[in-house]
Amino acid sequence: MRILFLTHSFNSLTQRLYDELTHDGHEVSVEFDINDRVTEEAVALWQPELVVAPFLKRRIPASVWQRYRCIVVHPGPAGDRGPSALDWAILEGAAEWGVTAIEANGEFDAGPVWASVTFPMRPATKSSLYRREVTEAAVQALRLTLQRLAAGEQPQAQAALPASSSFQVRPLMRQADRAIDWAQDDTACVLRKLHAADGSPGVLDEVLGLPVYLHGAHLEGGACPPAAAPGAVVAQRDGAILRATRDAAVWITHLRRADGSEPSFKLPAALVLGDRLAAVPESPLAPDAMVDTPTWREIRYEEAGQVGWLHFPFHNGAMGTAQCQALTAALRSAKARPTRVIVLAGGPDFWSNGIHLNLIEAHPQPADESWRNINAMNDLVLEILLTDRQLTVAALAGNAGAGGCFLALAADRVWARRGVLLNPHYKSMGNLYGSEYWTYLLPRRVAPEAARRLMDNRLPVNAMQAATLGLVDAALEGDPAAFAATVASRAQALAADPGFEATLQAKAQGRAADEAAKPLAAWRAEELERMKLNFYGFDSSYHVARHAFVTKVPRSRTPLWLAKHRTQKPGPR
Numbered sequence: 001m002r003i004l005f006l007t008h009s010f011n012s013l014t015q016r017l018y019d020e021l022t023h024d025g026h027e028v029s030v031e032f033d034i035n036d037r038v039t040e041e042a043v044a045l046w047q048p049e050l051v052v053a054p055f056l057k058r059r060i061p062a063s064v065w066q067r068y069r070c071i072v073v074h075p076g077p078a079g080d081r082g083p084s085a086l087d088w089a090i091l092e093g094a095a096e097w098g099v100t101a102i103e104a105n106g107e108f109d110a111g112p113v114w115a116s117v118t119f120p121m122r123p124a125t126k127s128s129l130y131r132r133e134v135t136e137a138a139v140q141a142l143r144l145t146l147q148r149l150a151a152g153e154q155p156q157a158q159a160a161l162p163a164s165s166s167f168q169v170r171p172l173m174r175q176a177d178r179a180i181d182w183a184q185d186d187t188a189c190v191l192r193k194l195h196a197a198d199g200s201p202g203v204l205d206e207v208l209g210l211p212v213y214l215h216g217a218h219l220e221g222g223a224c225p226p227a228a229a230p231g232a233v234v235a236q237r238d239g240a241i242l243r244a245t246r247d248a249a250v251w252i253t254h255l256r257r258a259d260g261s262e263p264s265f266k267l268p269a270a271l272v273l274g275d276r277l278a279a280v281p282e283s284p285l286a287p288d289a290m291v292d293t294p295t296w297r298e299i300r301y302e303e304a305g306q307v308g309w310l311h312f313p314f315h316n317g318a319m320g321t322a323q324c325q326a327l328t329a330a331l332r333s334a335k336a337r338p339t340r341v342i343v344l345a346g347g348p349d350f351w352s353n354g355i356h357l358n359l360i361e362a363h364p365q366p367a368d369e370s371w372r373n374i375n376a377m378n379d380l381v382l383e384i385l386l387t388d389r390q391l392t393v394a395a396l397a398g399n400a401g402a403g404g405c406f407l408a409l410a411a412d413r414v415w416a417r418r419g420v421l422l423n424p425h426y427k428s429m430g431n432l433y434g435s436e437y438w439t440y441l442l443p444r445r446v447a448p449e450a451a452r453r454l455m456d457n458r459l460p461v462n463a464m465q466a467a468t469l470g471l472v473d474a475a476l477e478g479d480p481a482a483f484a485a486t487v488a489s490r491a492q493a494l495a496a497d498p499g500f501e502a503t504l505q506a507k508a509q510g511r512a513a514d515e516a517a518k519p520l521a522a523w524r525a526e527e528l529e530r531m532k533l534n535f536y537g538f539d540s541s542y543h544v545a546r547h548a549f550v551t552k553v554p555r556s557r558t559p560l561w562l563a564k565h566r567t568q569k570p571g572p573r
Helices: 012-023 036-046 085-091 126-150 187-196 269-277 321-335 357-362 366-385 403-409 438-445 448-457 463-469 480-496 500-517 520-536 541-551
Strands: 002-007 027-032 050-053 070-074 096-103 113-120 203-207 210-220 233-237 240-244 249-257 300-304 307-311 341-346 350-352 391-396 399-401 413-417 421-423 474-476
Touching (some): 027 036, 187 210, 357 366, 357 541, 366 403, 391 480, 403 438, 438 520
Parallel strands (some): 002 050, 050 070, 307 341, 350 399
């Protein structure tokens, strides 16, 4: 089937649906929802059999839905309507939620239902639920819709759906609905409000006299100073702040200024507050420190038998200079331990997305900070590559992009959860050349022509495709918890393998042969020479693209590698 995706952006859900439908043999082209004229032009060029809206912020034009069948992917169960569906579900503590494929008509989410898939709610942020449960349900709902269309079935009118008090027309959630009463709301309520606003729009509040939006909330289960007033900032750690609640405390990792001053995008809380935190004590926690209660830290190390686990759930997978340096130090410490295998676990939603574009954008000298950041990333990759006493495993439970993909390839084994998407390319960020030793790492795994396509096409690759290409060694089934259990079992087997020492010796011999043929320092120097032009050269496209990405400047056009209808004629219907 020839399908046109009409979407606000090529976000994680849109990428996953694009990947799945393309894999199923459908012809899929993408058009960003810029204005009605552009949308009308796109459908005229592609002549789609179906229009799918995975992520829209406004209605599909009547000139389109009246002429073409249009399916809206709504992040709510059948009967639920409104633009803040998932927000309300989290805030109200819904036990079950879902995704519904709705045929578009003149009202938001009011058309007949083609398919609806439900899932149990998890106590998590909106962003995490969206990337995991919502995305998986959306894949199922859209596939069911296509099957029913092929079978000649008809959708069910919403008026015919069973009545439910849980599902209703809900308004846009406003900041008044999200507001935290620190004196009255208990910790569970505070977390629900913060989780429901995670990613966007955040919760409007005031911290130490500064109006801000709160992002990135984590429970602190330890003791809070008994005299601390609810809402007070009582500690800081790794750029986050700890705020007292009336019965516990929560960590807030990121803030966005709400006073009209720049920068107005998300940054680590301590960076936004600056000198206002002068009197707030640090509460450091080493990566390997054992704690019995829930808390938050950026890097955590643990051991099980002969396997060490290094967790680094950085916010949105972004890795700034200091984070790279801290992770490199943690890895060195792990390498000094008497283990046989080190699992680089990343985080549950993102493994890594490479350099920290927000921190770079906020820096007074973005080019200089870009240079420091990429060198810190390279130092981390080098530390992995030079691990000589252990085997390393990159265990990708969440998505990886750009430099994060090549960071993973530095490991001896790369295992990815099925459903994970990889974006192993740099060019989307203003024709960035990239580093992280990718010119050395990629050809070791992928044939030259396939490697060229990966870097040039700028399209996501799922775990199964990556395994077929050789980009990863295994695509493993299961949700994140099941994936972690499988990784643990495989890692222990790797450590217990009678041939472990021989494997380690072969690894050392391979590394020595590669070094003799061309030193790692030479690969790095060649990449950085190209990167220096990106950062300091006459072509400012990287800086322009980074600014647009960080500040969420609306797209003025759809990239041609997505908009096939603008570069090729559709096949026969």
